[in-house]
Amino acid sequence: MKRIKIHKEGYLILLSVVLIIFMINVLIYIRFSGVVLAINVFVSALLLAFVAYFFRNPARIIEVDDPSLVVAPADGTVVVVEPVEEPEYFGDKRIQVSIFMSVFNVHANWYPIGGIVKKSVHHSGNHMAAFLPKSSIENERSTVVVETPSKTEVLVRQVAGALARRIVTYAREGKNCNINEHMGFIKFGSRVDLYLPLDAEIFVTVGEKTTGNETIIARLNE
Secondary structure (H helix, E strand, O other): OOOOOEOHHHHHHHHHHHHHHHHHHHHHHHHOOHHHHHHHHHHHHHHHHHHHHHOEOOOOOOOOOOOOEEEOOOOEEEEEEEEEEEOOOOOEEEEEEEEEEOOOOOOEEEOOOOEEEEEEEEEOOEOOOOOOOOHHHHEOEEEEEEEOOOOOEEEEEEEEOOOOOOEEEOOOOOOEEOOOOEEEEEOOOEEEEEEEOOOOEEOOOOOOEEOOOOOEEEEOOO
C-alpha cells in the first residue's frame, strides 16, 4: 500500500488543524458525555482526512520525447478553449486553455513545457469564482512566461478563486524549468490558464478532465 505524501505547502496547515482538533476534543472530553465526544471525534477525523487529501502530492513523472508538446499544468476540468486577446504580456491574440480546479482536485501546479522562465509576477486582485471569465484578469493571480529552446513563449497564469487565499509560485525569472517539476501551488478552489500561439495544435476540448503533468494539452508549431 502506497503512503500518502503531503505537499510541503500543507505541512503548517495540517499541523495547525491537528493542534486545533486536539484542543477541541480535550475540551469536549472534559465537559460533555461520551456520545458528544464520539460525534466530535468522527467529525474531526473527517476534517483531518479532507485537509490531508487536499494537500496530497502524487508522484507523477512523464517521459516526453517531443519538446513541442504542452502538458497539463493542473488537475481539473477544461472550461475554456478559444482565441482571446492577452493584454498583460503578449498584447495580441492567443489560444487560451483554462483548467478549473475544484477543492477535490490536486492543487499542485506543474510547468507545462521546458525552457527558461522569462517572466514571473504576482498581481493582487479579487476573489470571485474561478470559473468566471473575468477571474483571469480581475482575480489575484500569478503570471509565468516560459520560453522554449525554439524561442516560442507560453504564458501560464495561476488564478485564485472564491476560496483561494494564497497562490504560491516557485518560478523565478532566468530559471531553467522542465516538465515533471512543480511550478507552484494554489490553496483551495482556483484555475490555471494557458496562453498558446494561434498555430498551436490543441488536443483538449471544453468539459474534458485533465491530469496535471500527464494530459497532453497541445503541440507547438516549432
